[in-house]
Amino acid sequence: MGVKTAMEWLSSCSGCEIAILNIGEDLIPIITEALDIVHAPVLMDHKYFGQTGEGLTLEIPEATIGIVSGGVANEEHIEVLEEMRKKCTILIALGTCATHGGIPALMNGQDRAQSWKEIYQTKTTDPGGEVPNVEVPAPLDRVYACDEKVKIDLQLPGCPPNPAHIAEVIFSLLEDRPPVLPGKSVCDTCPTKREGKGDVSKLRRFLTNAEFEPGEPIDEMRCLLEQGYLCMGPVTAAGCARNGAPSCIAARVPCRGCFGPVRGAGNQMLDMMNALASNGIDCSSVIDRRSMLRFSGAHGMLRPVKKMVVKED
Ligand code: SF4
Ligand code: SF4
Ligand code: SF4
Incomplete structure (x- = not known):
């Protein structure tokens, strides 16, 4: 059985996950032998609140390695990130959105009202439309990097990160040595x-x-x-x-x-x-x-x- 690994994405474009796929041939032994992926919304359906929605709190399975991509832009992201921190022994911030805010943090350059207007109420979206406020996670005051909200054990920036470095980080953890980056x-x-x-x-x-x-x-x-x-x-x-x-x-x-x-x-x-x-x-x-x-x-x-x-x- 491989090392239990959980993956999550916050405000992200999934390019970091594509970078994992781009590891290429080395990925095959990683996912078939070295890692046991117990949670990865990008790959598999796993409900946060139980398969029938019976849970009352968001739950992610326990894992030795946790990999998070994306910036922290809303309250749901904080909840998911905190649960990842709680359940994962080693938490890796993958990609520049996770390590430094990346593309989502471009929004930090203008005030929130202006951003919502541009996103929801422009000529090309919905002129005169309402900013949604039902069943949409409340936005934070700005976009945060993951380490501003929880302790991160390893930062691996890049937009997207270099697949060879992702593989190096995984192998170094499996071999219990510091990664060479x-x-x-x-x-x-x-x-x-x-x-x-x-x-x-x-x-x-x-x-x-x-x-x-x-x-x-x-x-x-x-x-x-x-x-x-x-x-x-x-x-x-x-x-x-x-x-x-x-x-x-x-x-x-x-x-x-x-x-x-x-x-x-x-x-x-x-x-x-x-x-x-x-x-x-x-x-x-x-x-x-x-x-x-x-x-x-x-x-x-x-x-x-x-x-x-x-x-x-
Ligand atoms: S050395 Fe290369 S990376 Fe550095 S400023 Fe010149 S072109 Fe850019
Ligand atoms: S040169 Fe490298 S670090 Fe700079 S923008 Fe291009 S990919 Fe990113
Ligand atoms: S770091 Fe780049 S590739 Fe990764 S989620 Fe952010 S925008 Fe996408």
């Missing part, structure tokens, strides 16, 4: 050519292709930041590199920061502004600075902009 920044795994501080003083939006010769190996392309594009590589945790280059850079596209900050509690926006300023780049040339927090808006990093009150004499 990258601890550096995207830049540290990037083979592009860096020529020093370069001649960039202002950044351009990525509306034109980077400069490279078609077919040219990635290590012959000049660093995208040195080409004048906002590339979040210096302040983003490594983990996406495959075949010798970070995923976006291999596609000749700047890093958007989807693995979250290099340090768990780092602020990608402030760290990036510091990096730009210390390279002589005008930070005001970045059109939307808050977009640097597009994957790490939990932990109070992304907040609604206060409206300016203009005093009239």
Whole structure:
């Protein structure tokens, strides 16, 4: 019998679960021999309140390993997360939504009323419609990362996380050893050519292709930041590199920061502004600075902009 494992998803897109499938051939021994999956709404029907709804409290079976994806956006998410914490010996936050708020935490950049209006009452949804308030879990004041609500034993960021790292975490737990995961920044795994501080003083939006010769190996392309594009590589945790280059850079596209900050509690926006300023780049040339927090808006990093009150004499 394998190690009992429970999986849950909160405010999530299921991309993290697809990343588990993308482990590939190694997944077969994991799910047929190593793990005994006792609860996974993405894979199997398991009712929270008993098969006929007879239960009075939400219940998840006990498990040694718990894996949670998604941010914490409503009261049901808190209930599910707390039950996972109670029932799982080791709880893993899988994916940047779970570790840093990710995409759902983009909502933290505006007030709730504005969000509901945009979600439920726009021309393309239901103009003039009501915001639902019956049988819908009450939203929280903002979207939280899992570790803001319960103790998390292991954070595995990425949007989606790297399948090889998911497998490494599972095998390390089974072998009772610490996982071997990258601890550096995207830049540290990037083979592009860096020529020093370069001649960039202002950044351009990525509306034109980077400069490279078609077919040219990635290590012959000049660093995208040195080409004048906002590339979040210096302040983003490594983990996406495959075949010798970070995923976006291999596609000749700047890093958007989807693995979250290099340090768990780092602020990608402030760290990036510091990096730009210390390279002589005008930070005001970045059109939307808050977009640097597009994957790490939990932990109070992304907040609604206060409206300016203009005093009239
Ligand atoms: S981290 Fe990315 S892939 Fe995973 S649930 Fe969030 S948005 Fe989806
Ligand atoms: S800034 Fe971007 S392109 Fe330059 S080295 Fe870092 S990850 Fe690579
Ligand atoms: S290069 Fe940056 S945005 Fe692209 S996958 Fe890697 S961490 Fe994510």
